[in-house]
Amino acid sequence: MKHLKSALKIILVGVIFYFLFRNLLANWNEFEKMGPHFNFLHAALAFLAVMAAWVMSAWCWGRVLNAFGHQVPYRDVFIIYFKANLGKYLPGKIWQIVGSAYFAADKGIPEGVSITTSLIGQAYSVLSGISLFAASLLSGLISFGDDLSLMSRWSAVPVLIILLLVAIRPDLGQPLMNWAMKLIKRQQVRIRLPIARAVELFFLYLICWFIFGFGLWLFSNALTPVEIQLYIPMTAILAAAVAIGFLALFAPGGLGVREGVIALFLASVPGFPAPLPAAVAVGYRIIMTIAELIAFGLTWVIKWI
Numbered sequence: 508m509k510h511l512k513s514a515l516k517i518i519l520v521g522v523i524f525y526f527l528f529r530n531l532l533a534n535w536n537e538f539e540k541m542g543p544h545f546n547f548l549h550a551a552l553a554f555l556a557v558m559a560a561w562v563m564s565a566w567c568w569g570r571v572l573n574a575f576g577h578q579v580p581y582r583d584v585f586i587i588y589f590k591a592n593l594g595k596y597l598p599g600k601i602w603q604i605v606g607s608a609y610f611a612a613d614k615g616i617p618e619g620v621s622i623t624t625s626l627i628g629q630a631y632s633v634l635s636g637i638s639l640f641a642a643s644l645l646s647g648l649i650s651f652g653d654d655l656s657l658m659s660r661w662s663a664v665p666v667l668i669i670l671l672l673v674a675i676r677p678d679l680g681q682p683l684m685n686w687a688m689k690l691i692k693r694q695q696v697r698i699r700l701p702i703a704r705a706v707e708l709f710f711l712y713l714i715c716w717f718i719f720g721f722g723l724w725l726f727s728n729a730l731t732p733v734e735i736q737l738y739i740p741m742t743a744i745l746a747a748a749v750a751i752g753f754l755a756l757f758a759p760g761g762l763g764v765r766e767g768v769i770a771l772f773l774a775s776v777p778g779f780p781a782p783l784p785a786a787v788a789v790g791y792r793i794i795m796t797i798a799e800l801i802a803f804g805l806t807w808v809i810k811w812i
Contacts, residue, residue: 549729550794556722557798560715564632565589567711571624571631572616574704582809583614589802591625596760600753604629608693623696626684627677627708633753634674635713636746641667643743649776674709675702716746726794727787731780741779744772745791766792 562585569584587610594602604625611621643649644663673679678698685695700708720742727733727741748768752761766788773784 546729549725553722553726553729553791554794554798556718556725557795558801560718560722561589561798561802563711563718564715567631567708567715568624568628570711571628571708572620574700574708575620575624577616577620577624579614579616585802586806586809587611587614587616587621589799589806592799593803596762598759600756619694619696622688622693623684623698626687626696627698627700628712629753630677630680630684631674631708631712632715633750634670635709636716636750638667638670638674638709639713639716640743640747640750641670643740648740649743649772675705677705717742719749720745722794723787723791726791727779727783730783730786730790733780734778737776737778740776741773744769744776748772748788762792 565585565588566581568588569579569581572579572584587607590610591603591606594604594606604622607625608618608621612618640649641663645667677700681696681698684698688695720738723741723745724733724735724738733741748765749761751768752758752765755761755764758764766785769788769791770784773779773787774781
């Protein structure tokens with residue numbers, strides 16, 4: 508049985524890397540087309556920002572674990588988070604959560620806790636991201652033309668209210684989470700978070716988006732100068748694109764969906780260089796994927812330190 512488990516782990520890792528590298532190779536031609544004027548310093552800074560955002564994302568999940576009464580050293584949180592993280596590139600949306608439960612069990616974290624906290628972490632990531640996008644629409648930082656902008660502003664109001672309500676009362680999403688758990692034949696989850704802790708988690712995940720968004724802005728500057736005033740709209744667009752990609756059940760890791768949404772929305776942002784949205788979306792995906800691979804590799808290094 509032990510040898511079978513080892514073989515299955517090797518096969519699973521192999522499948523994950525197949526999908527990852529297939530995506531990288533498919534997009535690399537676009538990366539090469541960016542030309543001789545590509546600013547590698549800005550690209551390197553973008554990579555560092557993305558790495559910082561991933562590191563904080565793992566820390567945020569550690570805070571969720573802490574909220575459920577589990578004090579887990581960051582070293583272990585990092586290992587669990589980034590070993591499981593690549594599971595999102597497998598078809599289906601459950602492998603990252605299943606992987607998290609599997610690796611967390613090695614650290615003595617019960618399956619119910621690891622699954623619940625993983626779901627809550629992803630929920631806060633999506634909630635904070637879409638809230639940022641809705642707030643940007645409402646404030647006029649993002650617009651899609653006069654008529655559409657007016658309609659989108661009004662529609663953003665109830666959406667933002669609902670999102671913020673769920674953010675401070677995550678137990679409202681418990682029936683949906685339990686329905687998902689029933690589908691994958693896992694135990695039901697119980698969500699009990701004080702409002703103060705819920706607000707803390709919402710803002711921590713929001714900070715993650717601002718760091719990821721800074722990486723997107725820096726990477727755009729690797730191609731051509733982009734005004735700093737576009738930083739917040741770009742961050743909001745990135746957050747919405749990642750959230751939509753996460754919710755797209757047919758797209759492992761949001762592949763294709765995220766890039767399409769980023770390119771579509773960036774093209775509508777006044778002042779954003781017209782020829783670049785697609786190149787920025789694809790190039791930033793490559794940067795993020797490389798960062799994820801490096802973080803995954805670091806889990807093996809940290810494990811033996």
